[in-house]
Amino acid sequence: xxxxxxxxxxxxxxxxxxxxxxxxxxxxxxxxxxxxxxxxxxxxxxxxxxxxxxxxxxxxxxxxxxxxxxxxxxxxxxxxxxxxxxxxxxxxxxxxxxxxxxxxxxxxxxxxxxxxxxxxxxxxxxxxxxxxxxxxxxxxxxxxxxxxxxxxxxxxxxxxxxxxxxxxxxxxxxxxxxxxxxxxxxxxxxxxxxxxxxxxxxxxxxxxxxxxxxxxxxxxxxxxxxxxxxxxxxxxxxxxxxxxxxxxxxxxxxxxxxxxxxxxxxxxxxxx
Amino acid sequence: xxxxxxxxxxxxxxxxxxxxxxxxxxxxxxxxxxxxxxxxxxxxxxxxxxxxxxxxxxxxxxxxxxxxxxxxxxxxxxxxxxxxxxxxxxxxxxxxxxxxxxxxxxxxxxxxxxxxxxxxxxxxxxxxxxxxxxxxxxxxxxxxxxxxxxxxxxxxxxxxxxxxxxxxxxxxxxxxxxxxxxxxxxxxxxxxxxxxxxxxxxxxxxxxxxxxxxxxxxxxxxxxxxxxxxxxxxxxxxxxxxxxxxxxxxx
Numbered sequence: 001x002x003x004x005x006x007x008x009x010x011x012x013x014x015x016x017x018x019x020x021x022x023x024x025x026x027x028x029x030x031x032x033x034x035x036x037x038x039x040x041x042x043x044x045x046x047x048x049x050x051x052x053x054x055x056x057x058x059x060x061x062x063x064x065x066x067x068x069x070x071x072x073x074x075x076x077x078x079x080x081x082x083x084x085x086x087x088x089x090x091x092x093x094x095x096x097x098x099x100x101x102x103x104x105x106x107x108x109x110x111x112x113x114x115x116x117x118x119x120x121x122x123x124x125x126x127x128x129x130x131x132x133x134x135x136x137x138x139x140x141x142x143x144x145x146x147x148x149x150x151x152x153x154x155x156x157x158x159x160x161x162x163x164x165x166x167x168x169x170x171x172x173x174x175x176x177x178x179x180x181x182x183x184x185x186x187x188x189x190x191x192x193x194x195x196x197x198x199x200x201x202x203x204x205x206x207x208x209x210x211x212x213x214x215x216x217x218x219x220x221x222x223x224x225x226x227x228x229x230x231x232x233x234x235x236x237x238x239x240x241x242x243x244x245x246x247x248x249x250x251x252x253x254x255x256x257x258x259x260x261x262x263x264x265x266x267x268x269x270x271x272x
Numbered sequence: 273x274x275x276x277x278x279x280x281x282x283x284x285x286x287x288x289x290x291x292x293x294x295x296x297x298x299x300x301x302x303x304x305x306x307x308x309x310x311x312x313x314x315x316x317x318x319x320x321x322x323x324x325x326x327x328x329x330x331x332x333x334x335x336x337x338x339x340x341x342x343x344x345x346x347x348x349x350x351x352x353x354x355x356x357x358x359x360x361x362x363x364x365x366x367x368x369x370x371x372x373x374x375x376x377x378x379x380x381x382x383x384x385x386x387x388x389x390x391x392x393x394x395x396x397x398x399x400x401x402x403x404x405x406x407x408x409x410x411x412x413x414x415x416x417x418x419x420x421x422x423x424x425x426x427x428x429x430x431x432x433x434x435x436x437x438x439x440x441x442x443x444x445x446x447x448x449x450x451x452x453x454x455x456x457x458x459x460x461x462x463x464x465x466x467x468x469x470x471x472x473x474x475x476x477x478x479x480x481x482x483x484x485x486x487x488x489x490x491x492x493x494x495x496x497x498x499x500x501x502x503x504x505x506x507x508x509x510x511x512x513x514x515x516x517x518x519x520x521x522x523x
Contacts, residue, residue: 031367055390114284124510126461128469129480129502132487132495137309211379219384220473220484230385231474242385250378257377 054237062247065240070248079225080245083218084252086142090149091210095203098154102161106195107187116162123155127213131220140224145217152213156205164198165191200264207260211253311492320497328482336467336479339395343402344463351407351459352452355414356440365419372415376408381469388474395477398470406463413455417448453520457513464509468502 040059047058057065070076105115131148138144168191176190215226222231226249233242293313299305300312307315323329358368384401391397421444429443445452471480479502486495 028363028366031363032371035367035371110280110284113278114281115288118285118288121507124506125503126465126468126506128465128472129483129499131469131472132484133309133499136487136492136495208377208379212381215379215381216469216473219381222474234385234389237389239389242389246382246386249382253378253382 053239055239057240057243061240062243066244066248069241070244076229076245079229080248080252082142083145083214083226083249086145086149086218087210087214087256089142090146090214091153091207093146093150094153094157094206094210097150098157098202098206099161099199101154102158102165103187105158106162106165106191112162112166119155119158119162123159127151128216131216134217135221140221144221145214145225148217149210149214153206153210156209157199157202160198160202160205161195164195164202167198168194197268200268204257204260204264207257211256215249215253308490308492311496315493316496316500319491319493320500323494323497323501332477332479332482335395335477336471339398339471339478340402340464340467342399343467344406344460346399346403347406347410347459347463348456350403351410351455352414354407354411355418355452358411358415359418362419365415369412369415369419372408373412376412380405380408381466384470384473387470393474393476395475398467398475398478401470402463402467405466406459408459409462410452410455410459413458414448414452417451417455418444420451421447450521453517457517460513461510464506 044058044060047053047056047061051058105111105119127148130151134144134148134151138147172190172194173186176186181189218226219230221227226245229245230242233239233245296310297313299310300307300314354372357364358372359365380401383404387397387401387404391400425443425447426439429439434442467478468480471478472484473480475481479498483495483498483502486492486498
Protein backbone atom coordinates (compact mmCIF):
# COMPACT_ATOMS: atom_id res chain seq x y z
CA UNK A 1 0.00 0.00 0.00
CA UNK A 2 2.68 2.41 1.06
CA UNK A 3 4.63 1.33 -1.95
CA UNK A 4 1.86 2.38 -4.31
CA UNK A 5 1.39 5.66 -2.55
CA UNK A 6 5.00 6.61 -2.93
CA UNK A 7 5.04 5.52 -6.52
CA UNK A 8 2.05 7.44 -7.76
CA UNK A 9 3.32 10.96 -7.02
CA UNK A 10 6.62 10.00 -8.59
CA UNK A 11 5.09 8.90 -11.87
CA UNK A 12 2.93 12.00 -11.88
CA UNK A 13 5.95 14.20 -11.40
CA UNK A 14 7.75 12.30 -14.14
CA UNK A 15 4.78 12.63 -16.45
CA UNK A 16 4.57 16.34 -15.76
CA UNK A 17 8.27 16.73 -16.38
CA UNK A 18 8.17 14.76 -19.62
CA UNK A 19 5.17 16.78 -20.72
CA UNK A 20 7.07 19.96 -19.99
CA UNK A 21 10.07 18.64 -21.92
CA UNK A 22 7.85 17.64 -24.78
CA UNK A 23 6.11 20.98 -24.91
CA UNK A 24 9.49 22.70 -24.82
CA UNK A 25 10.77 20.62 -27.74
CA UNK A 26 7.51 21.20 -29.61
CA UNK A 27 7.81 24.93 -28.97
CA UNK A 28 11.31 24.91 -30.47
CA UNK A 29 10.19 22.98 -33.53
CA UNK A 30 7.10 25.13 -34.08
CA UNK A 31 9.03 28.38 -33.71
CA UNK A 32 11.46 27.08 -36.30
CA UNK A 33 8.64 26.14 -38.72
CA UNK A 34 6.98 29.51 -38.16
CA UNK A 35 10.24 31.31 -38.94
CA UNK A 36 10.69 29.40 -42.20
CA UNK A 37 7.06 29.96 -43.16
CA UNK A 38 7.28 33.67 -42.32
CA UNK A 39 10.45 34.02 -44.39
CA UNK A 40 8.71 32.34 -47.35
CA UNK A 41 5.69 34.67 -47.05
CA UNK A 42 7.90 37.77 -46.88
CA UNK A 43 9.92 36.46 -49.87
CA UNK A 44 6.69 35.82 -51.81
CA UNK A 45 5.25 39.31 -51.24
CA UNK A 46 8.55 41.11 -51.62
CA UNK A 47 9.33 39.31 -54.90
CA UNK A 48 5.84 40.02 -56.27
CA UNK A 49 5.51 43.63 -55.17
CA UNK A 50 8.99 45.12 -54.93
CA UNK A 51 11.54 42.72 -56.44
CA UNK A 52 13.00 42.89 -59.95
CA UNK A 53 11.34 39.98 -61.77
CA UNK A 54 14.49 39.45 -63.87
CA UNK A 55 16.52 38.69 -60.76
CA UNK A 56 14.24 37.20 -58.14
CA UNK A 57 11.27 34.83 -58.30
CA UNK A 58 8.61 34.24 -55.63
CA UNK A 59 8.51 30.75 -54.05
CA UNK A 60 5.20 29.84 -55.73
CA UNK A 61 6.64 30.52 -59.21
CA UNK A 62 9.74 28.50 -58.29
CA UNK A 63 7.55 25.56 -57.25
CA UNK A 64 5.64 25.84 -60.52
CA UNK A 65 8.88 26.06 -62.53
CA UNK A 66 10.17 22.94 -60.75
CA UNK A 67 7.43 20.90 -62.45
CA UNK A 68 6.94 22.80 -65.69
CA UNK A 69 10.62 23.52 -66.57
CA UNK A 70 12.94 21.28 -64.56
CA UNK A 71 11.41 17.87 -63.92
CA UNK A 72 9.56 17.73 -67.24
CA UNK A 73 12.68 18.51 -69.29
CA UNK A 74 14.51 15.29 -70.17
CA UNK A 75 17.82 17.09 -70.80
CA UNK A 76 17.79 18.79 -67.38
CA UNK A 77 16.67 15.58 -65.70
CA UNK A 78 19.56 13.66 -67.21
CA UNK A 79 22.01 16.47 -66.24
CA UNK A 80 20.84 16.17 -62.61
CA UNK A 81 21.10 12.38 -62.69
CA UNK A 82 24.59 12.63 -64.19
CA UNK A 83 25.63 14.94 -61.34
CA UNK A 84 24.31 12.42 -58.81
CA UNK A 85 26.23 9.65 -60.58
CA UNK A 86 29.42 11.75 -60.51
CA UNK A 87 29.09 12.49 -56.79
CA UNK A 88 28.49 8.83 -55.93
CA UNK A 89 31.39 7.56 -58.08
CA UNK A 90 33.80 10.22 -56.81
CA UNK A 91 32.78 9.48 -53.23
CA UNK A 92 33.19 5.72 -53.62
CA UNK A 93 36.65 6.21 -55.13
CA UNK A 94 37.62 8.65 -52.36
CA UNK A 95 36.51 6.23 -49.63
CA UNK A 96 38.35 3.23 -51.08
CA UNK A 97 41.58 5.07 -51.93
CA UNK A 98 41.53 7.22 -48.79
CA UNK A 99 41.03 4.23 -46.50
CA UNK A 100 43.72 2.14 -48.24
CA UNK A 101 46.31 4.94 -48.28
CA UNK A 102 45.40 5.97 -44.73
CA UNK A 103 45.88 2.44 -43.39
CA UNK A 104 49.18 2.13 -45.24
CA UNK A 105 50.51 5.50 -44.02
CA UNK A 106 49.21 5.10 -40.48
CA UNK A 107 50.44 1.53 -40.00
CA UNK A 108 54.02 2.38 -38.97
CA UNK A 109 55.35 5.30 -37.02
CA UNK A 110 58.02 6.05 -39.63
CA UNK A 111 55.63 6.19 -42.58
CA UNK A 112 53.26 8.35 -40.59
CA UNK A 113 55.88 10.83 -39.44
CA UNK A 114 57.40 11.11 -42.90
CA UNK A 115 54.31 11.14 -45.15
CA UNK A 116 51.59 12.71 -42.99
CA UNK A 117 53.12 16.22 -43.07
CA UNK A 118 53.18 16.01 -46.89
CA UNK A 119 49.49 15.04 -46.91
CA UNK A 120 48.61 17.94 -44.59
CA UNK A 121 50.61 20.27 -46.83
CA UNK A 122 48.64 19.11 -49.89
CA UNK A 123 45.38 19.39 -47.93
CA UNK A 124 46.12 23.08 -47.23
CA UNK A 125 46.23 23.99 -50.93
CA UNK A 126 43.02 25.59 -52.26
CA UNK A 127 42.34 22.87 -54.81
CA UNK A 128 39.94 24.97 -56.84
CA UNK A 129 42.90 26.58 -58.64
CA UNK A 130 43.66 23.16 -60.14
CA UNK A 131 40.19 22.96 -61.70
CA UNK A 132 41.30 24.21 -65.16
CA UNK A 133 44.10 21.63 -65.04
CA UNK A 134 41.54 18.86 -64.44
CA UNK A 135 39.48 19.83 -67.46
CA UNK A 136 42.67 20.11 -69.50
CA UNK A 137 43.63 16.58 -68.45
CA UNK A 138 40.25 14.84 -68.39
CA UNK A 139 38.16 16.84 -70.85
CA UNK A 140 34.80 18.40 -70.07
CA UNK A 141 32.89 15.14 -69.54
CA UNK A 142 32.06 13.28 -66.32
CA UNK A 143 35.67 12.05 -65.93
CA UNK A 144 36.97 15.52 -64.98
CA UNK A 145 34.14 16.05 -62.50
CA UNK A 146 34.60 12.65 -60.88
CA UNK A 147 38.35 13.24 -60.66
CA UNK A 148 37.87 16.70 -59.15
CA UNK A 149 35.28 15.44 -56.65
CA UNK A 150 37.62 12.57 -55.75
CA UNK A 151 40.55 14.94 -55.19
CA UNK A 152 38.38 16.91 -52.73
CA UNK A 153 36.94 13.88 -50.96
CA UNK A 154 40.05 11.75 -50.53
CA UNK A 155 41.91 14.09 -48.16
CA UNK A 156 39.42 14.26 -45.27
CA UNK A 157 39.24 10.44 -45.21
CA UNK A 158 43.00 9.99 -45.46
CA UNK A 159 43.70 12.56 -42.72
CA UNK A 160 41.04 11.17 -40.38
CA UNK A 161 42.11 7.54 -40.85
CA UNK A 162 45.74 8.39 -40.05
CA UNK A 163 44.73 10.61 -37.12
CA UNK A 164 42.39 7.90 -35.80
CA UNK A 165 45.13 5.29 -35.92
CA UNK A 166 47.48 7.59 -34.05
CA UNK A 167 44.95 8.25 -31.29
CA UNK A 168 44.77 4.65 -30.13
CA UNK A 169 45.69 4.45 -26.46
CA UNK A 170 49.32 3.23 -26.32
CA UNK A 171 48.47 1.17 -23.22
CA UNK A 172 46.10 -0.96 -25.30
CA UNK A 173 48.78 -1.49 -27.93
CA UNK A 174 51.33 -2.43 -25.28
CA UNK A 175 48.88 -4.81 -23.63
CA UNK A 176 48.09 -6.49 -26.94
CA UNK A 177 51.78 -6.80 -27.76
CA UNK A 178 52.69 -8.20 -24.35
CA UNK A 179 49.96 -10.79 -24.73
CA UNK A 180 51.61 -11.93 -27.94
CA UNK A 181 49.42 -10.39 -30.62
CA UNK A 182 50.91 -10.27 -34.09
CA UNK A 183 50.99 -6.88 -35.95
CA UNK A 184 48.10 -8.02 -38.17
CA UNK A 185 46.08 -8.95 -35.06
CA UNK A 186 46.81 -5.57 -33.52
CA UNK A 187 45.62 -3.71 -36.61
CA UNK A 188 42.48 -5.81 -36.88
CA UNK A 189 41.45 -6.00 -33.24
CA UNK A 190 42.92 -2.89 -31.59
CA UNK A 191 43.70 -0.15 -34.11
CA UNK A 192 40.78 -0.66 -36.45
CA UNK A 193 37.92 -0.51 -33.92
CA UNK A 194 39.40 2.67 -32.44
CA UNK A 195 39.90 4.25 -35.83
CA UNK A 196 36.24 3.78 -36.77
CA UNK A 197 34.87 6.91 -35.04
CA UNK A 198 37.44 9.15 -36.64
CA UNK A 199 36.97 7.36 -39.98
CA UNK A 200 33.24 8.13 -39.96
CA UNK A 201 33.92 11.78 -39.20
CA UNK A 202 36.12 11.65 -42.29
CA UNK A 203 33.30 10.01 -44.27
CA UNK A 204 30.94 12.86 -43.40
CA UNK A 205 33.47 15.59 -44.22
CA UNK A 206 34.38 13.77 -47.43
CA UNK A 207 30.75 13.85 -48.61
CA UNK A 208 30.64 17.63 -48.09
CA UNK A 209 33.92 18.05 -49.95
CA UNK A 210 33.01 15.66 -52.80
CA UNK A 211 29.78 17.58 -53.36
CA UNK A 212 31.78 20.81 -53.39
CA UNK A 213 34.28 19.44 -55.91
CA UNK A 214 31.69 17.99 -58.29
CA UNK A 215 29.49 21.11 -58.17
CA UNK A 216 32.47 23.41 -58.73
CA UNK A 217 33.47 21.37 -61.78
CA UNK A 218 29.86 21.22 -63.01
CA UNK A 219 29.53 25.01 -62.80
CA UNK A 220 32.97 25.59 -64.33
CA UNK A 221 32.11 23.63 -67.47
CA UNK A 222 29.35 25.86 -68.83
CA UNK A 223 28.94 24.10 -72.18
CA UNK A 224 27.29 20.95 -70.84
CA UNK A 225 25.43 19.52 -67.87
CA UNK A 226 24.11 21.51 -64.93
CA UNK A 227 26.57 24.37 -65.56
CA UNK A 228 25.09 24.92 -69.03
CA UNK A 229 21.55 25.26 -67.69
CA UNK A 230 22.46 27.55 -64.78
CA UNK A 231 24.29 29.82 -67.22
CA UNK A 232 21.38 29.68 -69.67
CA UNK A 233 18.80 30.68 -67.04
CA UNK A 234 21.07 33.36 -65.56
CA UNK A 235 21.85 34.91 -68.94
CA UNK A 236 18.21 34.95 -70.05
CA UNK A 237 17.19 36.49 -66.69
CA UNK A 238 14.82 33.63 -65.96
CA UNK A 239 15.17 33.25 -62.17
CA UNK A 240 12.29 30.82 -61.46
CA UNK A 241 13.79 27.73 -63.19
CA UNK A 242 17.26 28.73 -61.95
CA UNK A 243 16.06 28.74 -58.32
CA UNK A 244 14.17 25.48 -58.97
CA UNK A 245 17.23 23.74 -60.47
CA UNK A 246 19.47 24.91 -57.62
CA UNK A 247 16.82 23.87 -55.10
CA UNK A 248 16.63 20.37 -56.61
CA UNK A 249 20.41 19.98 -56.38
CA UNK A 250 20.36 21.34 -52.82
CA UNK A 251 17.79 18.72 -51.83
CA UNK A 252 20.00 16.07 -53.44
CA UNK A 253 22.99 17.34 -51.43
CA UNK A 254 20.99 17.37 -48.17
CA UNK A 255 19.79 13.81 -48.89
CA UNK A 256 23.33 12.51 -49.50
CA UNK A 257 24.63 14.27 -46.38
CA UNK A 258 21.79 12.78 -44.32
CA UNK A 259 22.51 9.24 -45.55
CA UNK A 260 26.16 9.55 -44.55
CA UNK A 261 25.20 11.08 -41.19
CA UNK A 262 22.77 8.22 -40.50
CA UNK A 263 25.49 5.67 -41.27
CA UNK A 264 27.90 7.53 -39.01
CA UNK A 265 25.41 7.55 -36.12
CA UNK A 266 24.67 3.86 -36.65
CA UNK A 267 28.31 2.78 -36.52
CA UNK A 268 29.64 5.02 -33.78
CA UNK A 269 26.84 4.29 -31.31
CA UNK A 270 28.89 1.69 -29.44
CA UNK A 271 31.30 4.36 -28.19
CA UNK A 272 28.73 6.22 -26.03
CA UNK B 273 57.09 5.71 -25.83
CA UNK B 274 60.75 5.87 -26.71
CA UNK B 275 62.16 8.97 -28.32
CA UNK B 276 62.71 8.36 -32.04
CA UNK B 277 64.97 10.30 -34.35
CA UNK B 278 63.36 12.67 -36.83
CA UNK B 279 66.14 12.04 -39.34
CA UNK B 280 64.67 9.06 -41.28
CA UNK B 281 61.31 10.81 -41.58
CA UNK B 282 62.95 13.98 -42.89
CA UNK B 283 65.03 11.92 -45.34
CA UNK B 284 61.89 10.23 -46.72
CA UNK B 285 60.12 13.60 -47.06
CA UNK B 286 63.11 15.01 -48.90
CA UNK B 287 63.34 11.95 -51.16
CA UNK B 288 59.60 12.20 -51.91
CA UNK B 289 59.79 15.84 -52.97
CA UNK B 290 63.03 15.28 -54.87
CA UNK B 291 61.57 12.35 -56.82
CA UNK B 292 58.48 14.45 -57.61
CA UNK B 293 60.68 17.24 -58.96
CA UNK B 294 62.86 14.68 -60.77
CA UNK B 295 59.81 13.11 -62.40
CA UNK B 296 58.62 16.53 -63.55
CA UNK B 297 62.08 17.29 -64.98
CA UNK B 298 62.30 13.94 -66.81
CA UNK B 299 58.76 14.27 -68.19
CA UNK B 300 59.65 17.74 -69.47
CA UNK B 301 62.80 16.41 -71.14
CA UNK B 302 61.37 13.27 -72.71
CA UNK B 303 57.83 14.46 -73.39
CA UNK B 304 56.38 11.25 -71.91
CA UNK B 305 53.24 13.20 -70.92
CA UNK B 306 51.78 15.78 -73.28
CA UNK B 307 53.43 19.17 -72.59
CA UNK B 308 49.92 20.60 -72.74
CA UNK B 309 49.20 18.83 -69.46
CA UNK B 310 52.63 18.86 -67.82
CA UNK B 311 54.83 21.59 -69.32
CA UNK B 312 58.62 21.39 -68.80
CA UNK B 313 59.95 22.97 -65.62
CA UNK B 314 62.09 25.56 -67.45
CA UNK B 315 59.06 26.76 -69.43
CA UNK B 316 57.11 27.30 -66.20
CA UNK B 317 60.04 29.20 -64.70
CA UNK B 318 60.29 31.41 -67.81
CA UNK B 319 56.53 32.01 -67.73
CA UNK B 320 56.77 32.92 -64.05
CA UNK B 321 59.56 35.45 -64.68
CA UNK B 322 57.58 36.91 -67.57
CA UNK B 323 54.42 37.01 -65.51
CA UNK B 324 55.72 38.96 -62.51
CA UNK B 325 57.05 41.65 -64.84
CA UNK B 326 53.62 42.42 -66.27
CA UNK B 327 51.15 44.94 -64.82
CA UNK B 328 48.41 42.40 -65.50
CA UNK B 329 49.89 40.13 -62.83
CA UNK B 330 49.95 42.79 -60.12
CA UNK B 331 46.50 44.13 -60.95
CA UNK B 332 45.06 40.60 -60.83
CA UNK B 333 46.72 39.99 -57.46
CA UNK B 334 45.46 43.34 -56.16
CA UNK B 335 41.89 42.59 -57.31
CA UNK B 336 41.90 39.20 -55.64
CA UNK B 337 43.42 40.49 -52.40
CA UNK B 338 40.89 43.33 -52.22
CA UNK B 339 38.03 40.88 -52.91
CA UNK B 340 39.26 38.51 -50.19
CA UNK B 341 39.70 41.39 -47.74
CA UNK B 342 36.20 42.76 -48.31
CA UNK B 343 34.59 39.30 -48.23
CA UNK B 344 36.40 38.36 -45.03
CA UNK B 345 35.59 41.69 -43.38
CA UNK B 346 31.89 41.20 -44.06
CA UNK B 347 32.05 37.55 -42.98
CA UNK B 348 33.70 38.44 -39.65
CA UNK B 349 31.34 41.34 -38.88
CA UNK B 350 28.13 39.53 -39.85
CA UNK B 351 29.28 36.19 -38.42
CA UNK B 352 30.18 37.52 -34.97
CA UNK B 353 27.09 39.74 -34.84
CA UNK B 354 24.86 36.79 -35.81
CA UNK B 355 26.52 34.60 -33.20
CA UNK B 356 26.06 37.29 -30.56
CA UNK B 357 22.39 37.89 -31.38
CA UNK B 358 21.53 34.18 -31.59
CA UNK B 359 22.99 33.48 -28.14
CA UNK B 360 21.04 36.29 -26.42
CA UNK B 361 18.57 33.72 -25.10
CA UNK B 362 18.84 30.01 -24.62
CA UNK B 363 15.55 29.45 -26.44
CA UNK B 364 16.72 31.46 -29.44
CA UNK B 365 19.93 29.42 -29.56
CA UNK B 366 17.96 26.17 -29.49
CA UNK B 367 15.72 27.36 -32.32
CA UNK B 368 18.32 28.95 -34.57
CA UNK B 369 21.57 27.02 -34.11
CA UNK B 370 20.31 23.86 -35.90
CA UNK B 371 18.94 26.06 -38.69
CA UNK B 372 22.31 27.76 -39.23
CA UNK B 373 24.27 24.50 -39.11
CA UNK B 374 21.65 22.75 -41.27
CA UNK B 375 21.92 25.41 -43.93
CA UNK B 376 25.72 25.12 -43.86
CA UNK B 377 25.34 21.43 -44.82
CA UNK B 378 24.20 22.57 -48.28
CA UNK B 379 27.17 23.35 -50.53
CA UNK B 380 26.85 27.14 -50.93
CA UNK B 381 28.65 26.77 -54.26
CA UNK B 382 25.27 25.68 -55.62
CA UNK B 383 24.01 29.23 -55.11
CA UNK B 384 26.94 30.72 -57.02
CA UNK B 385 24.84 31.27 -60.20
CA UNK B 386 22.41 33.30 -58.06
CA UNK B 387 25.26 35.52 -56.86
CA UNK B 388 26.24 36.10 -60.48
CA UNK B 389 22.63 36.88 -61.35
CA UNK B 390 22.18 39.32 -58.46
CA UNK B 391 25.61 40.98 -58.27
CA UNK B 392 26.92 40.71 -61.82
CA UNK B 393 30.09 39.08 -63.10
CA UNK B 394 32.50 41.59 -61.49
CA UNK B 395 34.22 41.38 -58.08
CA UNK B 396 30.98 42.23 -56.19
CA UNK B 397 29.55 38.73 -56.73
CA UNK B 398 32.80 37.18 -55.48
CA UNK B 399 32.74 39.39 -52.38
CA UNK B 400 29.17 38.29 -51.65
CA UNK B 401 29.94 34.62 -52.36
CA UNK B 402 33.12 34.58 -50.26
CA UNK B 403 31.37 36.42 -47.42
CA UNK B 404 28.37 34.05 -47.51
CA UNK B 405 30.65 31.00 -47.39
CA UNK B 406 33.00 32.37 -44.72
CA UNK B 407 30.39 33.70 -42.32
CA UNK B 408 28.96 30.27 -41.47
CA UNK B 409 31.97 28.80 -39.65
CA UNK B 410 32.47 32.16 -37.90
CA UNK B 411 28.81 32.39 -36.82
CA UNK B 412 28.67 28.72 -35.75
CA UNK B 413 31.86 28.97 -33.70
CA UNK B 414 30.72 32.24 -32.14
CA UNK B 415 27.44 30.57 -31.16
CA UNK B 416 29.29 27.54 -29.76
CA UNK B 417 31.76 29.77 -27.91
CA UNK B 418 29.27 32.21 -26.42
CA UNK B 419 26.68 29.56 -25.55
CA UNK B 420 29.37 27.48 -23.88
CA UNK B 421 30.42 30.22 -21.43
CA UNK B 422 29.90 29.09 -17.84
CA UNK B 423 26.67 30.61 -16.42
CA UNK B 424 28.38 31.22 -13.07
CA UNK B 425 30.76 33.75 -14.67
CA UNK B 426 27.82 35.71 -16.06
CA UNK B 427 25.91 35.60 -12.78
CA UNK B 428 29.00 36.75 -10.91
CA UNK B 429 29.57 39.61 -13.37
CA UNK B 430 25.94 40.69 -13.08
CA UNK B 431 25.87 40.49 -9.30
CA UNK B 432 29.03 42.62 -9.19
CA UNK B 433 27.20 45.22 -11.23
CA UNK B 434 28.93 44.97 -14.62
CA UNK B 435 27.05 46.59 -17.53
CA UNK B 436 25.96 44.40 -20.44
CA UNK B 437 28.69 45.82 -22.66
CA UNK B 438 31.20 45.35 -19.84
CA UNK B 439 30.04 41.74 -19.49
CA UNK B 440 30.58 41.16 -23.18
CA UNK B 441 33.95 42.93 -23.21
CA UNK B 442 35.42 41.41 -20.04
CA UNK B 443 33.62 38.09 -19.52
CA UNK B 444 31.76 36.70 -22.53
CA UNK B 445 34.24 37.51 -25.27
CA UNK B 446 37.46 36.43 -23.50
CA UNK B 447 35.83 33.18 -22.33
CA UNK B 448 34.55 32.35 -25.83
CA UNK B 449 37.64 33.63 -27.63
CA UNK B 450 39.50 30.33 -28.31
CA UNK B 451 36.45 28.82 -30.02
CA UNK B 452 35.71 32.03 -31.96
CA UNK B 453 39.35 32.18 -33.06
CA UNK B 454 39.07 28.72 -34.58
CA UNK B 455 36.02 29.91 -36.53
CA UNK B 456 37.91 32.99 -37.69
CA UNK B 457 40.73 30.80 -39.03
CA UNK B 458 38.44 28.31 -40.80
CA UNK B 459 36.37 31.21 -42.14
CA UNK B 460 39.46 32.89 -43.55
CA UNK B 461 40.60 29.88 -45.54
CA UNK B 462 37.07 29.19 -46.78
CA UNK B 463 36.85 32.83 -47.86
CA UNK B 464 40.23 32.60 -49.60
CA UNK B 465 39.32 29.40 -51.47
CA UNK B 466 35.81 30.52 -52.43
CA UNK B 467 36.95 33.88 -53.81
CA UNK B 468 39.53 32.06 -55.96
CA UNK B 469 36.89 29.48 -56.91
CA UNK B 470 34.36 32.15 -57.84
CA UNK B 471 36.95 33.89 -59.98
CA UNK B 472 37.83 30.62 -61.71
CA UNK B 473 34.23 29.66 -62.47
CA UNK B 474 32.89 32.96 -63.72
CA UNK B 475 34.64 36.30 -63.59
CA UNK B 476 36.35 39.02 -65.60
CA UNK B 477 39.39 39.70 -63.41
CA UNK B 478 41.53 38.35 -60.59
CA UNK B 479 43.90 35.44 -60.06
CA UNK B 480 41.31 32.67 -60.55
CA UNK B 481 40.19 34.21 -63.85
CA UNK B 482 43.81 34.34 -65.06
CA UNK B 483 44.33 30.65 -64.29
CA UNK B 484 41.16 29.72 -66.19
CA UNK B 485 42.15 32.05 -69.04
CA UNK B 486 45.61 30.48 -69.36
CA UNK B 487 43.91 27.07 -69.59
CA UNK B 488 41.44 28.30 -72.20
CA UNK B 489 44.25 29.80 -74.28
CA UNK B 490 46.23 26.54 -74.00
CA UNK B 491 49.16 28.18 -72.23
CA UNK B 492 49.96 25.52 -69.62
CA UNK B 493 53.30 27.07 -68.60
CA UNK B 494 51.60 30.31 -67.64
CA UNK B 495 48.84 28.40 -65.85
CA UNK B 496 51.40 26.42 -63.84
CA UNK B 497 53.21 29.65 -62.97
CA UNK B 498 49.95 31.07 -61.55
CA UNK B 499 49.23 27.83 -59.69
CA UNK B 500 52.70 27.90 -58.12
CA UNK B 501 52.11 31.51 -57.02
CA UNK B 502 48.78 30.60 -55.37
CA UNK B 503 50.12 27.46 -53.68
CA UNK B 504 53.12 29.35 -52.33
CA UNK B 505 50.92 32.14 -50.96
CA UNK B 506 48.42 29.67 -49.48
CA UNK B 507 51.21 27.85 -47.64
CA UNK B 508 52.71 31.13 -46.43
CA UNK B 509 49.31 32.33 -45.21
CA UNK B 510 48.81 29.02 -43.41
CA UNK B 511 52.10 29.37 -41.57
CA UNK B 512 51.38 33.02 -40.80
CA UNK B 513 47.87 32.37 -39.49
CA UNK B 514 48.89 29.45 -37.28
CA UNK B 515 51.71 31.62 -35.93
CA UNK B 516 49.27 34.41 -35.07
CA UNK B 517 46.85 31.90 -33.58
CA UNK B 518 49.52 30.33 -31.36
CA UNK B 519 50.58 33.76 -30.13
CA UNK B 520 46.98 34.79 -29.35
CA UNK B 521 46.30 31.50 -27.63
CA UNK B 522 49.40 31.85 -25.50
CA UNK B 523 48.35 35.36 -24.55
